[in-house]
Amino acid sequence: MPIPFRKMHGLGNDFVVIDARATPLSMTTRRAAALADRYTGIGCDQLIVLEPSDQADVRMRIFNTDGSEVEACGNASRAVGLLLADERGGSTRIETLGGLIHALATAEGVTVDMGVPRFDWKDIPLAYAMDTLHLPVGWEDLNGPVAVNVGNPHVIFFVPDADAIDLARLGPLIENDPLFPARINVNVASLIGPDHLRLHVWERGVGLTRACGTGACATAIGAMRRKLVGRTVRVDLPGGPLSIAWTADDRILMTGPAQTSFVGSFVDADYPA
Known part of the structure; x- marks a missing residue:
């Protein structure tokens, strides 16, 4: 069956956003990389899959072009905040692998509370201990x-x-x-x-x-x-x-624009998991 998606971007950093809250979608490294391919897929910097969350309004999964799943994406967070603005009254709590964040859509753009930065070498992470303010490398x-x-x-x-x-x-x-x-x-x-x-x-x-x-x-x-x-x-x-x-x-507050480029759909069988 056709699976709908929305192509969005934040300052040219572009995403394929798939809303899988109602209908679950299996996403693997292979499938994410195939969808992100700019020549044989839809094409994007990151593939975003929205899923139900027990601790926030939505769970956002983020896959890079090589298919790897990563913890956070600030531009995608603004895009999701914009996408769900009407549904959530402009304010959206988003669960990510990097933690809970909050997006607020206004006429000036989308502000995302990215949480508290971490500086300990184990939190980066680094292979061994060193001063993260001035790495001696x-x-x-x-x-x-x-x-x-x-x-x-x-x-x-x-x-x-x-x-x-x-x-x-x-x-x-x-x-x-x-x-x-x-x-x-x-x-x-x-x-x-x-x-x-x-x-x-x-x-x-x-x-x-x-x-x-x-x-x-x-x-x-x-x-x-x-x-x-x-x-x-x-x-x-x-x-x-x-x-x-x-x-x-x-806390870190990031403010900037996000936009929808176009909407479309793809056939599930064309991008096997």
Whole structure:
């Protein structure tokens, strides 16, 4: 039978969203990768499957283009918050593998409470203990990153010019380094003004991306911890800007747009589990 989906994006970071709350759908690594393929499938950076939740309004499962299931996706959280806004009165509690988050849709966009960041080396996770504010490691010209877990793991390198870094080459080397047993998302950022950052992201299991919500959150938190910016910062990604705030009670608030591109359906048998 045809399975409906909605193609959505947040600043060009695009998703195939399947609502499986009423009709369960088996999703495997093989099926997720096939659906995400831009040549032979529907095509997306992440495949999102919505399921019933015992502890929130909805459970959001997130699969990268390689079919791996991951803990969090900030842009997808905004997309789901927008999708369910009318149903939930604008406010949606979302269960993810990275924890419970809350999305609030308004006329200005969607604000997502991403929870409290984690900094302990075991929470990133790293292969062994070290200071996550200044990791004593490097890869060629990228040295001394910050490590932050914002539902999923990130390292952030602060450089004079983020646009000058060949992240397409260095990203996969860092992502798959043995230091990161769960692999890692790689962020390269530069300060371009007061409380204003430019960011490029190599996303674990995806590659270079036009936007990464958790990457923007992690980068902002890393910059705040290093006293480079204040508690509210604008982060410019290739797809556009996000606003990130770190509240007095340590919660991360991310605000930005989300949109529906189109709706469609696929035949279950064409993408076997």
